[in-house]
Amino acid sequence: MTSTKPPVLWLNVAIFTVTFLIAIIATPLHAYFVGFDAAQWLMLLFAFSFCGMSITAGYHRLWSHKTYEANAVVRFIFAIGGAFALQNSILHWSSDHRIHHRYVDNNDKDPYSAKMGFFYSHIGWMLREYQASRYSDYSNCRDLQKDKIVMWQHKYYVPLAIVTNFGIPFAFGLIHGDVWGALLLVGVVRLVLSHHTTFFINSLAHVWGSQPYTEKNSARDNGLLALLTFGEGYHNFHHIFENDYRNGIRWWQFDPTKWLIKSLSWLGATKNLRTSPEDRIEKAKARMLHKRVQETLMGSVESKATELKLARLDEEYELLLKKIADYYGAKKRLIELKKKKLLKSYENFEFLQQYNEMKRMLEEQRKSWQQLTAQYV
């Protein structure tokens, strides 16, 4: 019987299997017989964060989505960290990722389609030659091909990956005094953790969590996953507002990648941070909630009461949309007036009062919308 499956990529299979086995077998043995100290655990945390953030802030939000701009020093550091993370070159990763967004959940086109199952989207897609043609076609990343650092990293990806993966743990081990311990913890354990936490975004973040912004694709918001992935767990938001440099948009949402990008902007190392219009975000959320409550009501017994509830729901939803449009329209004008420094005259004082009134009305409408939807679900 002949198999129609594409050939196995033995190098990938070997890397994933061997590193995983070493991490789970040799590391506990070393911990038992030799032990690890605080400096080694701290170095593991540092190296894991360096890899993780090079992928999230660099590969993902900078290069794949162009949500901000970064100077050459920052780009260089992310390029090195990306090779250390062993997730292929920036060019290749970004090309895959742009296809993932464009054709999300399409089993024929999305390279790590969640509809192919958990294992496939997590790691299976890298174990066989599923997309041989893609290794020469980077036409969806012409912009990145103009970035000298991207092209340099692409050309020297293999030596860079080898030098970082062996060199960094080895150098630390020499300085610290336990080379084998460093190779295990900072080399292998760091790599395995870094791989699988990133892979969770393609697998877990497409099956486990909530969908507050859209149901058009399988992406989910998951705060727990955000903890492990430097903020990338807010994947439902990300799939609808992919040009936003943030994934967790609320101040309390754990998104260290966003904090890093923002902090670097204060130092002048990053600029032109893009965010999505607030009204679009709020409308997306309201639309989703409206749809959900509507479906719940329609699923209940057909009666006059249900009909009335549905009508009331639509009415409150329309009011909410109107108040969102009013308030954010006024806010936009206010910002324009402030820019032109026109806000001192009497006329504009009146406008400011109107603006505050719209703000108050929107807040009230939000409250009654929340109450009504909570009551109906």
Ligand SMILES: [Zn+2]
């Ligand atoms: Zn993305």
Ligand SMILES: [Zn+2]
């Ligand atoms: Zn995704």
